[in-house]
Amino acid sequence: MSAYFDYNATTPLNPAAREAWLMASDKHWHNPSSLYREAGMTSQALESARERLADLLGVEPERVLLTSGATESNNTLFAGLAKCLAPDACVAISAIEHPCVREAARAWLGRARVIEIPVDAEGLVQPAMLKQILETDQPALVSVMAANNESGVLQPWQELLALCRTAGVRFHTDAAQWIGKLESTDLGACDYITGSAHKWGGPKGAGFLIVADADESFPLFHGGPQEQSRRAGTENYPSIEAMVTALEVLTSNLTSIGEKQTLFRDDFIREMQSQFAGLRVISEGAPRLWNTVLMVMPRHENLKWLTRLTRLGFAISTGSACSTGKEGSSVVVQALGASWEELRRVVRISGGWQTTEAEWQALAGAFVQAAQSLDAGGRPGI
Secondary structure, eight states, X not given: OOEEOBTTTOOOOXXXXXXXXXXXXXXXXXXXXXXXXXXXXXXXXXXXXXXXXXXXXXXXXXGEEEESOHHHHHHHHHHHHHHHSOTTOOEEEETTOOHHHHHHHHHHHOGGGXXXXXXXXXXXXXXXXXXXXXXXXXXXXXXOOSBOTTTOBBOOHHHHHHHHXXXXXXXXXXXXXXXXXXXXXXXXXSSEEEEEGGGTTOOTXXXXXXXXXXXXXXXXXXXXXXXXXXXXXXXXXXXXXXXXXXXXXXXXXXXXXXXXXXXXXXXXXXXXXXXXXXXXXTTTTSOBOTTEEEEEOSSSXXXXXXXXXXXXXXXXXXXXXXXXXXXXXXXXXXXXXXXXXXXXXXXXXXXXXXXOHHHHXXXXXXXXXXXXXXXXXXXXXX
């Protein structure tokens, strides 16, 4: 048996999204900014997709800026802040943000204007810590991801948002990992939200930025008047339609999927802990995504585990696919104060909506088989 366990990096295209993309490409391939009838129909279809996405996120359609993905969205946000904030204004981001938040904030605002909010031993941002930062540093924006891409930890973003509201500070969440796995309509209360279609079965190259106000505009791309002059360039309607369709399909039965996959994941963890004395699951005591397990293996480097498992037909990860810094490092484990030696033993498992119980158990068996080869000093070919 072979199976894919790197869904937090990217997902296969949902069949319904593929069909939606093909139909849109055949029927509405015209430029929505043109003036003839067929172009007008494409423009109407595009606006319909925007409205459907807005409903799924609990926001007004006018707040939806369609982009190429979360990286562009986050860069657009921080580039815009760099233009409109006072020169000495700062922003606060969590210590476990994805690189497309952390590096974008540092690049556009300058490292000195970016305050990191520490996390506790489970990888959670504690409201008390944010409250202290709001009082002492008075940031213009707080950015905390809804669900972590490495550990799967679910941040208490509702509480953090409430603190920001009281302080009169705007709140942003990178929800790329939350959307498509958990109910998303409550996210609309946030001032800014970013998401990326390929994280929930949509195509690569499609995403969005939800802005705080319908008339807010700080374009990263300049040129034509598309997206109400907020993002120049011809809209990629087929991919946008596929993005929204994929999310609609998943949203219809998220609760049952989550309950079932949580059982599969937890059985996998128990089996791994029974087979590997000293194995540590990062943030095991915190609320987490139903598909994610971040582990520190008791022995052998993570790249060796990845190589053996790949040979056995299982795709896993050593952490964020977009991670910067040392090869195979985990931003989350670093933030928790782990040693460099531990960082080299971190592996991430992330299943999908249709991952079966048999696949989860087969992965555990593959780890045991890989361990036999590694312990014996065997060749990667197993």
